[in-house]
Amino acid sequence: MSEKNETLVLFLASIIPIGLVLGGLWFVFGKGGSISQPTTQQLNSSNKCDVTNLPEGIFNYGGSTTWATIRRDIDPVLQQKCPKFVLRYLDPPSGKPGSGTGIKMLIANQLAFSQSSRSFKPEENQQAQQKGFSLKEIPVAIDGIAIAVNHNLNIPGLTVAQIKDIYTGKITNWQQVGGVNLPITPLTRPKEAGGTVEFFLENVLEKESFGKNVQYIGTTTEALRKVDANPGSIYYASAPEVVPQCTVKSLPIGRTNTKFIPPYKEPQVSRSECPAKLNQLNAEMFRSGEYPITRNLFVIVKQNNQIDQQAGEAYANWLLTPQGQQLLEKTGFVRIK
Template identity: 70%
Template sequence: MSQKNETLSLFLAAVITIGLIFGGLWFFMGRWAQLNKPVANQSENNNPKDAISVPKPIETGKTSNTISKCDVPNLPEGTFNYGGSTTWAPIRKDVDSVLQSQCSQFILRYTQPPSGESGSGTGIRMLIDNQLAFSQSSRSVKAEENAEAKQKGFSFKEIPVAIDGIAIAVNLNLNIPGLTVAQLKDIYTGKITNWQQVGGPNLPITVYSRSKEAGGTVEFFVENILNKENFGANVSYINTTTEAVRKVAASPGGIYYASAPEVVPQCMIKSLPLGRTSGQFVPPYQEPFVPPSECPTKRNQLNTQAFRSGDYAITRNLFVIVKQNSQTDQQAGEAYANWLLTPQGQELIQKAGFVKIK
């Protein structure tokens, strides 16, 4: 009897053990399934690899469409040499680069003159000598340049694409409300030599300019401000606007002129209001004037409204100079100029620091 009880106890123990094993397996399998299900969902929805890789093709596609879309009519394929005015440097950097990214088949190669300094005049000279396809100029073509071109069998077409102003830089500490164009002329021809003669302090005027050979800005200044008179013996010549700005900043009586985008935002100097008559001065910057203490966090901005309306006394157009020769060079220059006149081109020109012409 005791043997039977022992056998029964062993049998029950085995059954219970097997039941516990199967029960434990069932519990852990169920628990594993519950835990595994959220992990699978997390892998499907929130995997960092998927989160990054899904937007990338969309983003790349958008960028590709924006950059590679070339909607410039009559744009030829090939490499085209161009150059000229130093005033155009911000446009070459910030505007032309966009055209290059959109129209990779149209390659622009900036070309320095074989001798002398870059400038509007040398750019037109290089056009006449067939060294450029088209050029960029801060002044109009001269009659003698047109005559020389006609001797070579073509004429020039100038296409205005932007508005620029000439700004007058003076030392930050100079206390003067402004200058008339006539006074500016007298300063640069040597008739006025002290700031006291124009309502300022008793302080000699230190006059700076680039040389006549430097480019279109100087030529424009001589033609339109000096009325073709020569610079006075008091003028000191420098090579670049960067050098001139430093000299004016260090000279209490210093004065210099240059393209407005090169002068107005500067922190080291200030630009003077100009007027056609005394007492009616218009600043080349948007008022209120940003003092040096706030620069460079904030900078003075161009007075675009006064430039466009002509209220500011010294403004000019920037031109693309195109050969009229019925060849690919003419096609390239006209297509380039027409792109600059599109809404996109004009917005980019404004961002580069100039004023839209349309």
């Protein structure tokens, strides 16, 4: 071999491996000389739904109006996290939404699961059993009933017994409970409105009927407006619906008149500071049970060993995860664990 040919062979032998290395770097880093970014599809595939036992499909649900903020603020988080688990809220075909109508729709197989602010009743479970399944309730949060009054009313609080006497018509003037000489106007939504009214009748009125002086209001929003406009009015509702309001004030409640527990964290925010600053729930007193009127929020599930049961249980179990409990707390309810 000539000296020129030998030099050419040596040159080619050295240049070919370099070309292969540079080609590999071009493939890895891309034509632009920088590391290629993952595509949207790649990012989405890495953000997988990690909710245990959550089925795929469209699931109808509904029930308690107390759950409205949960449906608005929390359920979309689950929808974004697990887009193949689709929740579709249904109003009742007749009557107003509420815990009772939600359970009724569940028994009629119109809902996969329902949201309730009270336990199901024995007769409701019997109706479900006639359809071939039983009901199961899963508590996911703690709620309280707050008493709303006009800002100008000046009393330290009410006992549960006094609240009962006001709503059954035995106490009719604020002077009878340490206030000024002013007639009391008790407001309530009708019994058919849902779990809050049923809970109040069962646990505060001890199954007695509302007095003749009670006025019936369609919604909490309407009731709070009336309390603001009428110095003698009183109303009860789920604590997250009442405590942060600027137009009314929440009354401390006691089992006896020697110890009243406020539903808000002290010191109470004045009306002049609101809405820049809002009253917060007295979560510690709700959780400990020292606040006298508390209850659980439940997911009501069909026990039928079918996909509806799986959907309801998985939804409830997600609300019981650290993320779910944190979201419930931010929404104004008290975490149960």
